[in-house]
Amino acid sequence: MVDLTFDLEPGSEKPLYEQIYDNLVRQIRSGSLRAGERMPGKRSLATELSVAVNTVDTAYQMLVAEGYLEARERSGFFVQEVADTLPQRELPAAAPAVRESRTETPAAFDLTTGGVDTTLFPFRTWGRIQKELLYASPELLNHGHRQGDPELREALAGYLRSYRGVKCGAEQIVVGAGVEYLLGLASQLLRGGTAAIENPGYVRSRTILENNGVRCRCVDIDTAGLPPEGVEEAGANICYVTPSHHFPTGVTMPAWRRSQLLRWASERPGRYILEDDYDAEFRFDMRPVPSLQGMAGPDGPVIYLCTFSKSLAPSIRIACMVLPMKLMDSYRESFGSYANTVSRFEQQTLYRFLRDGHFTRHLARMRSVYKSRMLSLISCLESGFGKEKIILGGTHTGLHLLATLPEGTGEAELISRALDKGVRLRGLHEYYMERREACPDNTVVLGYASLPDENVPELTRRLLDAWGKL
Amino acid sequence: MVDLTFDLEPGSEKPLYEQIYDNLVRQIRSGSLRAGERMPGKRSLATELSVAVNTVDTAYQMLVAEGYLEARERSGFFVQEVADTLPQRELPAAAPAVRESRTETPAAFDLTTGGVDTTLFPFRTWGRIQKELLYASPELLNHGHRQGDPELREALAGYLRSYRGVKCGAEQIVVGAGVEYLLGLASQLLRGGTAAIENPGYVRSRTILENNGVRCRCVDIDTAGLPPEGVEEAGANICYVTPSHHFPTGVTMPAWRRSQLLRWASERPGRYILEDDYDAEFRFDMRPVPSLQGMAGPDGPVIYLCTFSKSLAPSIRIACMVLPMKLMDSYRESFGSYANTVSRFEQQTLYRFLRDGHFTRHLARMRSVYKSRMLSLISCLESGFGKEKIILGGTHTGLHLLATLPEGTGEAELISRALDKGVRLRGLHEYYMERREACPDNTVVLGYASLPDENVPELTRRLLDAWGKL
Numbered sequence: 001m002v003d004l005t006f007d008l009e010p011g012s013e014k015p016l017y018e019q020i021y022d023n024l025v026r027q028i029r030s031g032s033l034r035a036g037e038r039m040p041g042k043r044s045l046a047t048e049l050s051v052a053v054n055t056v057d058t059a060y061q062m063l064v065a066e067g068y069l070e071a072r073e074r075s076g077f078f079v080q081e082v083a084d085t086l087p088q089r090e091l092p093a094a095a096p097a098v099r100e101s102r103t104e105t106p107a108a109f110d111l112t113t114g115g116v117d118t119t120l121f122p123f124r125t126w127g128r129i130q131k132e133l134l135y136a137s138p139e140l141l142n143h144g145h146r147q148g149d150p151e152l153r154e155a156l157a158g159y160l161r162s163y164r165g166v167k168c169g170a171e172q173i174v175v176g177a178g179v180e181y182l183l184g185l186a187s188q189l190l191r192g193g194t195a196a197i198e199n200p201g202y203v204r205s206r207t208i209l210e211n212n213g214v215r216c217r218c219v220d221i222d223t224a225g226l227p228p229e230g231v232e233e234a235g236a237n238i239c240y241v242t243p244s245h246h247f248p249t250g251v252t253m254p255a256w257r258r259s260q261l262l263r264w265a266s267e268r269p270g271r272y273i274l275e276d277d278y279d280a281e282f283r284f285d286m287r288p289v290p291s292l293q294g295m296a297g298p299d300g301p302v303i304y305l306c307t308f309s310k311s312l313a314p315s316i317r318i319a320c321m322v323l324p325m326k327l328m329d330s331y332r333e334s335f336g337s338y339a340n341t342v343s344r345f346e347q348q349t350l351y352r353f354l355r356d357g358h359f360t361r362h363l364a365r366m367r368s369v370y371k372s373r374m375l376s377l378i379s380c381l382e383s384g385f386g387k388e389k390i391i392l393g394g395t396h397t398g399l400h401l402l403a404t405l406p407e408g409t410g411e412a413e414l415i416s417r418a419l420d421k422g423v424r425l426r427g428l429h430e431y432y433m434e435r436r437e438a439c440p441d442n443t444v445v446l447g448y449a450s451l452p453d454e455n456v457p458e459l460t461r462r463l464l465d466a467w468g469k470l
Numbered sequence: 471m472v473d474l475t476f477d478l479e480p481g482s483e484k485p486l487y488e489q490i491y492d493n494l495v496r497q498i499r500s501g502s503l504r505a506g507e508r509m510p511g512k513r514s515l516a517t518e519l520s521v522a523v524n525t526v527d528t529a530y531q532m533l534v535a536e537g538y539l540e541a542r543e544r545s546g547f548f549v550q551e552v553a554d555t556l557p558q559r560e561l562p563a564a565a566p567a568v569r570e571s572r573t574e575t576p577a578a579f580d581l582t583t584g585g586v587d588t589t590l591f592p593f594r595t596w597g598r599i600q601k602e603l604l605y606a607s608p609e610l611l612n613h614g615h616r617q618g619d620p621e622l623r624e625a626l627a628g629y630l631r632s633y634r635g636v637k638c639g640a641e642q643i644v645v646g647a648g649v650e651y652l653l654g655l656a657s658q659l660l661r662g663g664t665a666a667i668e669n670p671g672y673v674r675s676r677t678i679l680e681n682n683g684v685r686c687r688c689v690d691i692d693t694a695g696l697p698p699e700g701v702e703e704a705g706a707n708i709c710y711v712t713p714s715h716h717f718p719t720g721v722t723m724p725a726w727r728r729s730q731l732l733r734w735a736s737e738r739p740g741r742y743i744l745e746d747d748y749d750a751e752f753r754f755d756m757r758p759v760p761s762l763q764g765m766a767g768p769d770g771p772v773i774y775l776c777t778f779s780k781s782l783a784p785s786i787r788i789a790c791m792v793l794p795m796k797l798m799d800s801y802r803e804s805f806g807s808y809a810n811t812v813s814r815f816e817q818q819t820l821y822r823f824l825r826d827g828h829f830t831r832h833l834a835r836m837r838s839v840y841k842s843r844m845l846s847l848i849s850c851l852e853s854g855f856g857k858e859k860i861i862l863g864g865t866h867t868g869l870h871l872l873a874t875l876p877e878g879t880g881e882a883e884l885i886s887r888a889l890d891k892g893v894r895l896r897g898l899h900e901y902y903m904e905r906r907e908a909c910p911d912n913t914v915v916l917g918y919a920s921l922p923d924e925n926v927p928e929l930t931r932r933l934l935d936a937w938g939k940l
Binding site: 025028029061062065066067068080081082083084114115116118119121123126127130131134135138139140141142143144177178180181184188203204207208211212213224252253254255256257258259260262285286287289290295309313314315316317334335337338339340341342343344345346450 | 495498499531532535536537538550551552553554584585586588589591593596597600601604605608609610611612613614647648650651654658673674677678681682683694722723724725726727728729730732755756757759760765779783784785786787804805807808809810811812813814815816920
């Protein structure tokens with residue numbers, strides 16, 4: 001007869017059969033009940049524990065169903081071979097506060113890029129559409145088209161054609177939960193290889209490319225962006241560029257350089273340009289420069305990526321990718337079975353938002369607010385510091401600008417002094433993945449998207465406090 | 471002087487400066503305006519075209535900004551080197567209907583797996599929470615924690631602990647837009663290697679693993695699921711399993727087999743078990759079997775994956791992954807810069823839905839509806855066909871069952887005859903990735919989640935019509 005110990009609490013919230021089950025599992029897994037041993041009969045165990053036979057029976061049935069016991073007809077219940085070889089470590093009831101990702105000290109003014117002005121979000125319209133869809137379109141609960149809902153892709157094709165000069169049909173568009181996800185798919189689609197990436201540039205894009213098996217070679221940009229000679233030297237078959245508005249320096253790649261890159265790509269099969277059009281909507285001086293994809297055409301060697309993180313909100317995870325026609329078969333072969341990653345309610349909300357003209361009105365409004373914010377920031381900074389003491393760049397497009405303080409005593413000090421005054425910002429060095437010595441010194445990146453207009457003077461005062469005495 | 475041709479429509483919606491711009495871009499790109507050539511002066515071109523000087527000036531400024539022309543002080547505008555080497559193919563105005571992913575003939579009854587009963591969705595509660603959040607929490611528009619909102623992860627840890635026996639802290643959880651996305655991250659985290667996968671099994675999981683650089687070896691399951699000898703023979707360092715409810719056969723992996731797999735994993739560093747707990751919520755005969763992760767503990771060699779596709783809706787893309795503590799540093803290093811892929815509004819809606827007890831009530835309701843639907847389907851089919859002519863399996867758990875027709879003349883015929891009567895279903899063969907000869911014949915998979923209760927008798931009649939005379 002096996003030797004059993006039980007620790008039952010009759011008054012506990014946990015039913016007795018579960019307590020018996022728990023006790024037995026523990027003893028089987030610890031090896032104190034050994035494989036092959038015969039369990040006591042239900043009746044005798046019930047008597048011993050002063051519980052109903054049914055209670056023991058339920059526990060035994062659970063143990064049989066889960067493979068801890070074997071029921072042999074007319075001979076009873078036998079312990080199965082389940083003893084642990086792993087040391088059992090239980091999680092303490094109150095889990096220790098384990099380190100989460102590095103968190104930064106909160107700052108009164110956050111000028112790191114990535115945020116947007118949430119007060120500009122079209123809550124009323126977005127909310128109304130969302131509510132209508134939830135009640136009127138229960139079919140949206142089921143899976144839709146794997147590349148994204150066809151209506152949305154049609155609307156996106158139209159929008160991209162009109163506003164970004166992208167030449168594509170809806171069937172070339174893949175909707176996904178963020179550019180990072182889509183860039184991962186694109187990397188896998190290109191099956192590795194070597195990418196020339198902009199230096200300075202998006203460190204995160206490099207991480208994604210590398211995580212997905214693409215080797216990266218940093219190529220220094222010049223005043224026209226990524227130079228094709230550098231791409232050649234890197235032995236790359238892919239280049240990753242932000243031609244509308246280089247991140248973070250703000251260079252717009254001129255047509256002649258685009259044409260050079262297209263020529264490079266067309267020289268050999270298997271060469272592709274990844275065009276990340278992350279914030280071209282926000283060009284302030286004239287209409288946004290049409291995309292590189294549009295120059296190449298619907299079957300040119302360009303994979304085009306764009307996001308709604310800046311134009312709607314970072315937390316609404318909708319981005320899209322336009323693939324050349326010639327990659328579509330290969331895309332379907334590799335990813336044709338993947339479910340789409342964007343909630344269909346959000347897809348359909350965006351579709352209606354585009355279809356009914358809300359998006360273009362919303363963009364026009366954002367553009368005008370951001371432009372006036374940028375102008376007021378420029379004018380405050382220039383009048384506060386004096387035009388010779390602060391040089392501002394990258395002011396045509398996008399939601400950040402560069403500030404250089406010629407008399408500064410180094411980027412690190414600018415940043416830490418600003419932080420002392422409650423202003424968080426990043427230095428240009430952070431975007432140099434290689435050859436950091438080429439980075440102009442005393443230059444910081446000011447992302448002003450989430451800075452309320454009324455805070456511009458106070459921000460300037462704090463920066464003057466921080467840097468004025470340099 | 472260069473030779474220019476213009477095609478202007480004064481009455482068009484497109485402003486004249488944009489028409490002039492378009493005409494010039496075309497001529498520069500086609501090479502009919504050659505690099506280095508001097509453009510006509512603004513005044514003379516304006517006169518020639520009978521437009522205002524301003525109009526030509528705007529077009530020239532756009533061309534300069536985009537790098538088609540260069541403005542040289544006091545000498546005028548010169549064409550840059552932008553001529554195409556690529557043949558220009560314009561997308562026809564009405565794009566040809568290009569083949570989208572293969573679409574299937576619509577059927578009156580769709581018993582392929584993947585759908586859910588949308589009428590069970592908690593529209594009222596979900597919609598109310600969503601609306602409150604949209605108006606009351608604009609801060610949700612900005613990025614949240616990259617692994618997922620901490621409140622949601624705390625709630626998920628609690629739910630998984632209570633209902634799935636998962637042992638983890640919130641800091642081990644990664645929220646993502648679907649199990650497919652998370653399985654991709656897990657594959658990258660394990661940096662390739664070889665995975666033993668269940669045969670038959672989820673073809674899509676194999677695709678994801680392979681797309682992310684993990685070699686896959688199919689291992690035939692036995693009556694207890696994936697056998698460790700097979701995993702050893704495959705030379706695998708990873709195994710991918712669905713232990714709560716093997717897909718599609720319905721086998722629940724008994725505790726002794728789980729313990730064998732854990733022993734296998736603990737024998738060498740770098741061995742991991744990927745546990746896909748895709749529909750364990752729907753166990754009908756007793757409470758769901760606790761997860762394999764829970765047996766291994768918070769730092770055991772198990773990566774646990776679960777989805778809300780079945781318990782909420784396939785189109786609400788929320789899934790989560792629980793990583794062993796020892797992989798967290800490596801996770802943060804590789805993916806620490808990735809933005810989360812799930813909309814924060816949906817994250818927070820799910821958080822409140824869990825916190826306020828709606829989810830457990832909703833699950834209880836679904837479980838009861840699905841159970842009674844399954845019982846009525848079983849009883850209708852057995853009484854219609856006769857118990858010897860249709861053998862039903864996999865009925866303890868999940869939202870599909872297996873039907874074998876011993877007198878059938880082959881799976882393909884069963885499927886095509888059913889389709890003739892408007893019933894779409896899949897055969898068991900489809901899930902055999904190798905050794906299809908091992909697949910029992912005349913067996914089909916019946917997914918009943920999206921089948922309305924009142925349609926069960928009509929479905930049975932159609933299947934009798936289709937198969938009764940075999």
